[in-house]
Amino acid sequence: MxxxxxxxxxxxxxxxxxxxxxxxxxxxxxVLVHGYPDSKEVWAQVxxxxxxxxxxxxYDVRGHGRSTAPRPLRGGFTLEKLTDDFLAVVxxxxxxxxxxxxxxxxxxxxxxxxxxVARTEGRIASFTSMSGPSLDHFGHWINTRLRRPTPRRxxxxxGQGAKSWYVYALHTPVLPELAWRGPLGKVWPRVLERFExxxxxxxxxxxxxxxxAHGAWLYRDNVRARLRRPRADAYAHAPVQxxxxxxxxxxxxxxxxxxxxxxPQLTRRxxxxxxxxPRSRPDQLAAWIGEFVTANEGGRTVTAPDGKYAERFGGQxxxxxxxxxxxxxxxxxxxxxxxxxxxxxxxxxxxxxxxxEMSRLLGAPEAWAETVDVSDxxxxxxxxxxxxxxxxxxxxxxxxxxxxxxxxxxxxxxEDWKKVLDVNLWGVIHGCRLFGKQMAERGQGGHIxxxxxxxxxxxxxxxxAYSTSKAAVLMLSECLRAELAGQGIGVSxxxxxxxxxNITSTARFAGVDAEEEKRRQxxxxxxxxxxxxxxxxxxxxILRAVVRNEAVVPVTPEARGAxxxxxxxxRALRAIARLEPPL
Amino acid sequence: xxxxxxxxxxxxxxxxxxxxxxxxECAEAVxxxxxxxxxxxxAARMQRVWLRERGVRDWxxxxxxWFGDRTAFVNFRVPLQFFPTDRRLEPGMPFILDMAxxxxxxxxxxxxxxxxxxxxxxxxxxxxxxxxxxxxxxxxRERRPLxxxxxxxxxLMVRQGYANRHRAYPxxxxxxxxxxxxxxxxxxxxxxxxxQSLKGLAADALHGHREGWSPLRSPxxxxxxxxxxxxxxxxxxxxxxxxGAKFEEIxxxxxxxxxxxxxxxxxxxxxxxxRWAEGK
Ligand SMILES: NC(=O)c1ccc[n+]([C@@H]2O[C@H](COP(=O)([O-])OP(=O)(O)OC[C@H]3O[C@@H](n4cnc5c(N)ncnc54)[C@H](O)[C@@H]3O)[C@@H](O)[C@H]2O)c1
Numbered sequence: 001m002x003x004x005x006x007x008x009x010x011x012x013x014x015x016x017x018x019x020x021x022x023x024x025x026x027x028x029x030x031v032l033v034h035g036y037p038d039s040k041e042v043w044a045q046v047x048x049x050x051x052x053x054x055x056x057x058x059y060d061v062r063g064h065g066r067s068t069a070p071r072p073l074r075g076g077f078t079l080e081k082l083t084d085d086f087l088a089v090v091x092x093x094x095x096x097x098x099x100x101x102x103x104x105x106x107x108x109x110x111x112x113x114x115x116x117v118a119r120t121e122g123r124i125a126s127f128t129s130m131s132g133p134s135l136d137h138f139g140h141w142i143n144t145r146l147r148r149p150t151p152r153r154x155x156x157x158x159g160q161g162a163k164s165w166y167v168y169a170l171h172t173p174v175l176p177e178l179a180w181r182g183p184l185g186k187v188w189p190r191v192l193e194r195f196e197x198x199x200x201x202x203x204x205x206x207x208x209x210x211x212x213a214h215g216a217w218l219y220r221d222n223v224r225a226r227l228r229r230p231r232a233d234a235y236a237h238a239p240v241q242x243x244x245x246x247x248x249x250x251x252x253x254x255x256x257x258x259x260x261x262x263x264p265q266l267t268r269r270x271x272x273x274x275x276x277x278p279r280s281r282p283d284q285l286a287a288w289i290g291e292f293v294t295a296n297e298g299g300r301t302v303t304a305p306d307g308k309y310a311e312r313f314g315g316q317x318x319x320x321x322x323x324x325x326x327x328x329x330x331x332x333x334x335x336x337x338x339x340x341x342x343x344x345x346x347x348x349x350x351x352x353x354x355x356x357e358m359s360r361l362l363g364a365p366e367a368w369a370e371t372v373d374v375s376d377x378x379x380x381x382x383x384x385x386x387x388x389x390x391x392x393x394x395x396x397x398x399x400x401x402x403x404x405x406x407x408x409x410x411x412x413x414x415e416d417w418k419k420v421l422d423v424n425l426w427g428v429i430h431g432c433r434l435f436g437k438q439m440a441e442r443g444q445g446g447h448i449x450x451x452x453x454x455x456x457x458x459x460x461x462x463x464x465a466y467s468t469s470k471a472a473v474l475m476l477s478e479c480l481r482a483e484l485a486g487q488g489i490g491v492s493x494x495x496x497x498x499x500x501x502n503i504t505s506t507a508r509f510a511g512v513d514a515e516e517e518k519r520r521q522x523x524x525x526x527x528x529x530x531x532x533x534x535x536x537x538x539x540x541x542i543l544r545a546v547v548r549n550e551a552v553v554p555v556t557p558e559a560r561g562a563x564x565x566x567x568x569x570x571r572a573l574r575a576i577a578r579l580e581p582p583l
Numbered sequence: 584x585x586x587x588x589x590x591x592x593x594x595x596x597x598x599x600x601x602x603x604x605x606x607x608e609c610a611e612a613v614x615x616x617x618x619x620x621x622x623x624x625x626a627a628r629m630q631r632v633w634l635r636e637r638g639v640r641d642w643x644x645x646x647x648x649w650f651g652d653r654t655a656f657v658n659f660r661v662p663l664q665f666f667p668t669d670r671r672l673e674p675g676m677p678f679i680l681d682m683a684x685x686x687x688x689x690x691x692x693x694x695x696x697x698x699x700x701x702x703x704x705x706x707x708x709x710x711x712x713x714x715x716x717x718x719x720x721x722x723x724r725e726r727r728p729l730x731x732x733x734x735x736x737x738x739l740m741v742r743q744g745y746a747n748r749h750r751a752y753p754x755x756x757x758x759x760x761x762x763x764x765x766x767x768x769x770x771x772x773x774x775x776x777x778x779q780s781l782k783g784l785a786a787d788a789l790h791g792h793r794e795g796w797s798p799l800r801s802p803x804x805x806x807x808x809x810x811x812x813x814x815x816x817x818x819x820x821x822x823x824x825x826x827g828a829k830f831e832e833i834x835x836x837x838x839x840x841x842x843x844x845x846x847x848x849x850x851x852x853x854x855x856x857x858r859w860a861e862g863k
Contacts, residue, residue: 361704
């Protein structure tokens with residue numbers, strides 16, 4: 001599974017460890033430590049993505065994969081012995097330079113020990129932790145909650161307690177071993193595919209039953225002892241990056257609430273995924289690990305952007321259409337402040353260029369402007385190819401470009417209809433089709449946001465074409481959400497009411513001459529100006545919708561009100577639909 | 584214009600120029616000594632101490648310091664929020680120092696923008712302020728009404744992309760009058776403003792200044808006539824999502840028919856002007 005790996009064996013404390021290396025040994029060394037029940041191959045995808053820039057080292061933890069097991073097993077898996085192993089490996093692969101440590105699950109639990117005991121000081125340049133807390137921190141976490149059991153704290157204890165069922169199970173003697181060597185070992189790969197949504201690609205390796213049986217001693221040798229008497233000096237002596245998958249079935253996010261007190265330099269990251277992120281989200285992990293390692297190699301203190309959702313969007317690739325003005329521009333800025341890489345798409349080149357420039361200044365590590373008309377199928381295809389080739393697979397797609405069109409049904413000409421549907425509906429279809437497909441093919445999740453409108457559910461005799469286009473966007477979003485749910489791709493429809501943007505000054509008013517159209521544009525602009533709901537608030541709702549994976553998000557009080565009416569008293573909505581707009 | 588009057592006027596301007604320079608020197612000195620962890624209050628005190636050591640005893644308004652998103656007056660609702668707080672400076676944070684010392688009877692009112700370490704966004708705002716300085720001078724020379732100038736500044740700001748909606752420029756006015764504090768005989772022909780027009784201002788200097796840029800104040804309360812001859816402290820202020828930048832300096836307005844003479848900056852040798860010149 002590990003391509004072009006060089007292997008060596010390292011002897012230490014009565015065992016022989018199987019160590020694999022990929023990438024140039026001259027580059028900074030990144031050591032990947034696997035969890036339970038795994039072997040080093042769990043990192044195959046991540047290692048492959050890091051190998052071009054780093055000297056990547058992986059080893060099978062004692063008793064796992066092709067490393068030998070201690071005899072006897074009991075007492076052979078203490079954190080002290082695991083620390084000996086780690087030091088033996090790094091002395092062999094990087095004798096002169098400190099290494100960058102990365103751990104997942106039990107690999108992270110033991111790495112916390114490495115990063116907090118004195119004898120490894122100076123050997124670790126940085127530590128990226130995922131889904132594995134320090135047992136000492138965990139012990140203190142439990143103690144604080146037991147000592148002052150407020151209802152919330154008891155809730156947190158019970159929450160994590162329920163997630164730790166397997167830890168208790170592993171403490172029963174012999175049974176776990178029998179299960180793993182028997183039926184559980186056989187069905188485990190399918191359990192992972194089914195419940196953890198990891199790809200079925202020949203992993204776990206054939207050593208799984210023994211890995212799992214031996215690894216039970218990781219728990220038995222350490223958990224009870226450490227939780228009962230956690231070390232009081234478990235302070236990290238290296239910068240730590242904490243990556244938390246929000247859908248982790250085994251660990252509650254709350255475990256890390258007090259982590260700052262143990263880690264002077266902490267960078268937090270979150271992603272919507274389940275426990276086995278090294279297999280389900282290798283691109284994102286490689287990007288974050290690479291960035292963190294590079295920053296710490298350069299001796300820079302990592303100053304992550306401090307936007308509201310920086311933990312979630314830092315380094316992600318976000319494409320926003322209609323980003324040259326209004327809601328789209330504000331959305332691009334909000335993502336930029338959270339450290340995302342931004343592609344600003346608009347048919348107005350200057351508007352897009354300005355958004356990209358300001359996005360960079362606001363904290364986007366990279367930002368690009370692309371001049372494209374979203375209703376132009378070929379241009380969109382070209383854009384999709386270019387983005388995939390030059391910037392990567394989009395993590396968040398915001399189909400926002402849209403135009404206004406007012407006027408009664410009989411005043412609306414077929415050309416008017418075509419224009420508004422081309423941009424408002426077809427633009428969204430092209431975006432979802434092209435970029436959604438890239439997301440789905442990558443198989444590592446993502447999110448699509450479509451800007452619909454309150455007009456999608458609030459009928460009006462003044463906006464038949466516009467409302468139809470937005471209703472279609474809303475339904476498209478709902479259908480796509482159902483289709484993509486199984487692939488970890490969320491779809492949200494945003495439904496704003498009246499927002500103070502340029503849309504009023506460019507909207508088409510059907511059935512009136514040019515002069516009257518100008519007058520109505522001005523008048524609407526004035527009304528929207530008086531309403532004065534800022535696009536920044538819509539942008540905020542968009543980021544929140546992605547973070548929470550919300551389906552339909554009405555923004556502004558009038559949009560929320562109409563949404564309620566549409567559910568409970570649609571008659572009232574129909575009455576409103578007949579009103580003459582104040583133009 | 585008699586030579587005596589001209590001579591007196593030149594002496595007056597020298598006095599104002601001197602104190603304005605002193606204030607900018609103070610800003611540069613204090614800015615250079617800011618460190619991570621310094622609070623707004625401390626920065627305000629550093630300005631006070633620096634100027635007091637150099638003979639300043641009186642203030643048009645006491646020094647202000649704004650750090651971080653307070654440079655853009657984010658969420659400012661009541662005037663009290665303009666006063667220095669315990670907000671601490673952090674690496675990369677933008678700051679603004681604003682002070683109005685009185686020295687030898689002459690008043691300055693200046694604003695200085697900077698950041699602790701690099702802040703490319705604030706640099707961009709400062710770059711974009713250059714056009715505002717040019718626009719204001721040009722339109723004052725054209726004798727445009729203050730309100731029209733305000734609206735053009737607002738439009739320029741929208742064109743520069745700092746907002747695409749009205750009322751986004753929250754700083755109310757961009758200029759207010761400044762004068763000598765002690766009463767003195769001078770030529771009303773040159774400066775054209777009598778003490779009567781200043782009495783209120785001098786009596787309640789701080790209040791007057793606050794009014795001057797309170798975000799609560801509507802621009803439409805301005806007079807519809809051109810700026811009258813006298814000294815105007817001009818202070819365009821750009822705010823963009825939690826980062827602000829401004830400068831403040833004195834524009835001399837006279838009743839001369841010659842456009843060049845009718846309005847000119849008191850001093851062109853100021854940090855922000857030098858900065859733009861260097862950038863070219
Ligand atoms: N402003 C509101 O009150 C409001 C309310 C509900 C929904 N919306 C929706 O929000 C979205 C954004 O609108 P806004 O209010 O920010 O308007 P806006 O006019 O300020 O911005 C729209 C941007 O989209 C761009 N655009 C238009 N057609 C395009 C095309 N074919 N290809 C590429 N770019 C194109 C424009 O150049 C402009 O920069 C629209 O879909 C609109 O229907 C707006």
